[in-house]
Amino acid sequence: ATTTTARDTQVFDLIAKEQHRQESGIELIASENFVSRQVMEAAGSVLTNKYAEGLPGKRYYGGCEVVDQIEQLAIDRIKELFGASWANVQPHSGAQANTAVFLACLQPGDTILGFDLSHGGHLTHGSPVNISGKYFRPTFYGVEKETGVINYDIVEETALRERPKVLICGASAYSRDWDYVRLRAIADQIGALLLADISHPAGLIAKGLLNDPLEHCHIVTTTTHKTLRGPRGGLIMMRNDFENPFGIKTPKGDIRLMSSLLDSGVFPGTQGGPLEHVIAAKAVAFGEALSEDFYDYAVQVKANAQAMAKAFVDKGYQIISGGTDNHLMLIDLRSKGLTGKLAENTLIKADITINKNMVPFDDKSPMVTSGMRVGTAAMTSRGMKESDMEQIVGYIDDVLMNHDNDAKIQTVREEINSWMKAFPLYA
Numbered sequence: 428a429t430t431t432t433a434r435d436t437q438v439f440d441l442i443a444k445e446q447h448r449q450e451s452g453i454e455l456i457a458s459e460n461f462v463s464r465q466v467m468e469a470a471g472s473v474l475t476n477k478y479a480e481g482l483p484g485k486r487y488y489g490g491c492e493v494v495d496q497i498e499q500l501a502i503d504r505i506k507e508l509f510g511a512s513w514a515n516v517q518p519h520s521g522a523q524a525n526t527a528v529f530l531a532c533l534q535p536g537d538t539i540l541g542f543d544l545s546h547g548g549h550l551t552h553g554s555p556v557n558i559s560g561k562y563f564r565p566t567f568y569g570v571e572k573e574t575g576v577i578n579y580d581i582v583e584e585t586a587l588r589e590r591p592k593v594l595i596c597g598a599s600a601y602s603r604d605w606d607y608v609r610l611r612a613i614a615d616q617i618g619a620l621l622l623a624d625i626s627h628p629a630g631l632i633a634k635g636l637l638n639d640p641l642e643h644c645h646i647v648t649t650t651t652h653k654t655l656r657g658p659r660g661g662l663i664m665m666r667n668d669f670e671n672p673f674g675i676k677t678p679k680g681d682i683r684l685m686s687s688l689l690d691s692g693v694f695p696g697t698q699g700g701p702l703e704h705v706i707a708a709k710a711v712a713f714g715e716a717l718s719e720d721f722y723d724y725a726v727q728v729k730a731n732a733q734a735m736a737k738a739f740v741d742k743g744y745q746i747i748s749g750g751t752d753n754h755l756m757l758i759d760l761r762s763k764g765l766t767g768k769l770a771e772n773t774l775i776k777a778d779i780t781i782n783k784n785m786v787p788f789d790d791k792s793p794m795v796t797s798g799m800r801v802g803t804a805a806m807t808s809r810g811m812k813e814s815d816m817e818q819i820v821g822y823i824d825d826v827l828m829n830h831d832n833d834a835k836i837q838t839v840r841e842e843i844n845s846w847m848k849a850f851p852l853y854a
């Protein structure tokens with residue numbers, strides 16, 4: 428029986444090692460965060476044992492009475508958080524959420540228009556190595572070279588020329604807010620659906636600290652594990668459900684609503700059984716995000732990002748677009764004579780985790796890159812404030828300016844390890 432199986436020390440020792448790594452270093456990967464203990468508890472619960480294909484109240488398996496209530500809680504809470512009228516919380520990840528939308532809204536070969544991957548967009552918005560770029564015809568808009576900011580006149584020009592069926596906004600490395608009103612006006616001119624992928628700034632949007640995409644975009648997708656601070660996963664939502672524009676009917680001849688097409692896009696379209704343990708963890712995280720504490724957290728994430736951007740600029744670093752409206756920024760290291768690869772590999776020696784990142788119009792390969800991306804969601808969860816951001820940038824600059832001095836880097840690392848004890852994580 429499972430209860431008599433010897434404890435797997437091989438795996439659990441490695442998990443303990445990873446916990447130590449997370450606790451003793453500075454985590455600046457913009458897509459990461461630290462969830463609460465109760466989020467982890469739900470994700471590690473008996474719900475992992477349950478099959479529940481279908482939706483609450485409409486399952487293909489018996490014994491779903493309890494998971495139905497859990498999934499309904501997750502749905503109700505996310506609807507309240509974003510003022511949505513409909514949500515599907517089953518996508519296993521952000522990529523799955525986007526794929527489900529494409530399956531529901533597109534035919535193979537249809538045109539999509541997204542934000543260029545090399546300017547900060549995401550793989551799932553039309554990259555040739557992703558299903559979105561292989562099965563559909565991907566076209567792109569980007570930022571302007573001079574400003575690092577999206578020029579919506581060019582988005583409009585591109586949309587009118589390419590006539591996409593779905594116009595996608597949202598990014599992985601764009602530090603500015605989005606003009607959803609303008610994007611909707613562009614989409615309406617060509618009868619396109621407007622999809623916002625708010626994976627990165629979702630937590631800030633939920634608390635009203637950035638423009639609201641739900642009012643203007645037909646469909647909104649997000650991951651749940653970045654600024655939203657939930658378990659790894661994805662979801663799809665809409666504020667205003669609408670009659671699908673493709674005239675697809677139910678077997679009884681009724682027009683199917685978009686929500687029904689999207690539900691089918693998730694299951695059976697692209698997934699089998701939902702991960703009810705992860706959905707329970709999502710419900711817990713959404714409950715936390717509804718709290719006043721989470722508003723304070725989101726405000727601090729933004730304030731910390733502003734402080735971090737200013738500290739970088741003060742030290743002569745160049746930030747794409749000159750600053751940030753959200754939790755992240757993209758730094759062009761060329762003015763310092765460094766590559767993203769060197770920065771990532773050197774900073775990790777001091778227990779500072781960042782990721783190398785292409786900058787717009789980069790002349791280096793994706794494995795080398797000219798930039799690094801940093802974000803403040805994770806360190807804000809550990810209780811850091813603006814002055815701590817200045818200290819972090821001081822450490823980063825110390826390490827990068829001494830990248831061939833291992834002794835110096837070791838000294839910084841020891842300082843960081845001892846400093847991080849002041850910000851207990853899972854004590």
Ligand code: PLP
Pocket residue numbers: 458519520521522523549551597598599624625626627650660661
């Ligand atoms: N969309 C955006 C904008 C993202 O930044 C990411 C992840 O980085 C994803 C989708 C994909 O999410 P996941 O890694 O959960 O598939």
